[in-house]
Amino acid sequence: MEDENNTFDPDLIHAIFKLVWTRRALERERNDVADALDCEVGAGTSKKNRQTSANGKAIKLSSELLRIFITEAVQRAATIAEAEGASKIEATHLERILPQLLLDF
Template sequence: MLHPELILGGPVGNGTDSLPFLQELVSRLLHLHFRDCKTKVSGDALQLMAELLRIFVIEAAVRGVWQAQAENLDVVNVDQLEKVLPQLLLDF
C-alpha cells in the first residue's frame, strides 16, 4: 500500500512537519509571469503563495496515491496524476 509520506519524503500533517517551499523559488515563478518587470511581491503575499503551492502539491500527491490504490498499483505515475488533476483544479 502506498502512503503520501513515501512520495513526499516525510510525514504529512499540520504543515509544521513537512518541508516548506522555498520562497525564492516561488518569487521567481511569480515574476516569470508578471507583465511589468517592476512588479513587486510583499513578504506576506509571497509566504501565502508558498503555503498555497505547498498545500496544492501535497493534495495532488495524496490524490495520486488514492488513485493508484484504486487501480491496485504500487507506484504513482503521471497517469494517476492526470486522472485526479481536473477535480483537483476545480477544488482549488
C-alpha cells in the first residue's frame, strides 16, 4: 500500500469540497428564490435545506483518487513530451492526453 505521505492532505480536499458545496448551494438559492417562497415544507426536511457532508473515509478515498488521477496525467503527458523530444511537459501535452484520460477514469 502507498505511504500516506504521498497523497493529498484530506483536510485540504475536504475544504475544497466544502467550498464547492457552498457555492452550489448559493447558486441553487439564487435560481430557486421563487420556488422557495411557494414551498410549504417544514424547515430542514427539504433536500435543498440539508447541509452536504462527507465522512472521513470518503475524503481519504477522494484524496487517493485525485493523487492517482494527477500521477497518471503527468505520466501520460511526459510520454507525449518525450516522444516529441521536449524536455518538459507543456500545456499542449496535457491537452492531448486529457480526452482519453477522462474516458479511462
